[in-house]
Amino acid sequence: MIDRRSLLRTSGVAATGALAAAALSPSAHAAEAADLTRVPRQVGSDPTEGVTRTLLQEHPSPAKGWEAVQTLVEIPRHRESGRHSHPGVEVGYIIRGEVLMKFDDRPALRLCTGDPFFIPSGAIHNAVNVGKVTTMMLSTYVVDETKPLVTMY
Template identity: 75%
Template sequence: MIDRRLLLRSSGAAAAGALGAAALADSAVAAESAPGPTARPAEDSDPTSGVTRTLLQEHPSPAKGWKAVQTLVQIPRCKESGRHSHPGVEVGYIIRGDVLMEFDDRPPLRLRSGDPFFIPADTIHNARNVGRVTTMMLSTYVVDETKPLVTTY
């Protein structure tokens, strides 16, 4: 069972371990700290390859027709989430890493480990990992339950 309080208090490998992903995080950190250039597989040409979204919990909201969804998003080094929007607000926290949150309608926002963020409903955005490690973000959405959580552009 995941100790959600530990996740919020922890960062880096400790948070990954709390989510049962320590092996993944360790291998990602080892690969990221390897010296010299490395060959990239063909699928690495896709800027969103390797991005994972793990559903942590989903519950009906007190407001009829809405739901609350919480995910752990991991974005490998030099990768991005891709332009997308949500049918409700996103409230997030950077557990580990550095992200440039890019928007279609406003200047980008630089986020680092420990930074919270808020994205209004239906706002097109892209989270680009600009750091040296796999970024881990905790994102909570309050969204229209009749619509998909993510619309890509």
């Protein structure tokens, strides 16, 4: 398990500026469509290298023992989040880019700029950047406050 504080790193970029700058026009969205079945990697390289999770906000939930956490996740081209799960639900939105969201227990989802997504509590998943730009995802979690935000597999 990974400690929540060590996993979430601040990037020094204002969150509102990063979100505003990330919007893509429909023509840019079409231009970034690519072969979603092939993700080249360098032999021996860490597929999660360069992935960042920036903590935007964290608040107690109205339900005792739970908290709401919001992050900005950035996944560089040809990289992935790594197989992981959360101790609660994840509600997300693709700000920019394309990912293939792979699951251990269900079919994968192709998600593009503007797509929302929902990850059930405990579902093991891996977001693979299959586009031509660094993917930016806004993820909001409602999680058990006594457990790490992310458990890697």
